[in-house]
Amino acid sequence: MKKILLVSRHAPYGSSMAKDAIDVALAAAIYDQDISILFMDDGIFQLTKEQNASEISQKNINAMLSAFPLYGVEKLYFHLSSAIQRGIKIDELALDNITALHDEEISTLLNSQDQVLSF
């Protein structure tokens, strides 16, 4: 089984990048791959509570993210400084099973993968 890390670095809704990462994660999970997902930079904005994307005729990204555990995608991480820079506190995140990583832990995570996919 390959260790695959998806790095999601873009805000939801402005482009399809956030949704694309979720689609890949769910597809790979169905094929029993060892998937991890890291949210950093503007990707942090995918994690906020109280999104209401029906206002712009889209589906809530945070709701899709909360489906991850059902598909066995449980290695979820976010870059702590990205959240702090954007004024987002841990209790404002929609997922509670997500791990905060410091700068040096990110390079360790990147180094421990067979494949890294960027979104």
Added chain:
Amino acid sequence: MSVLHTINKSPFSFTILKSFVSVCGMNDGLLLLEDGVFGALDNAITNDEQLILKQKNIKIYALSTDVIARGIEKKISKHITLISYDDFVQLTLEHQNVHSWF
């Protein structure tokens, strides 16, 4: 008359180089390509960032064809090594993973 300016990009999204500097690991490599080669200009990387990259032993490369295409080969910093596409392939083999920041 006055002007109405509109902005449709997050102000946090122009900080790729900063993000890279904060999370890169010891002995990682950085390859600047396409418009990324403007990061090879003399003052694109701050002295503080330069110091961190030095401490982590990060080697910085720029793709020669992209540099030449943009006419900036005489202006690039002395810390940067210009490389060919063949060298690019070689670098992908020398590192565990490739992570594209876009």
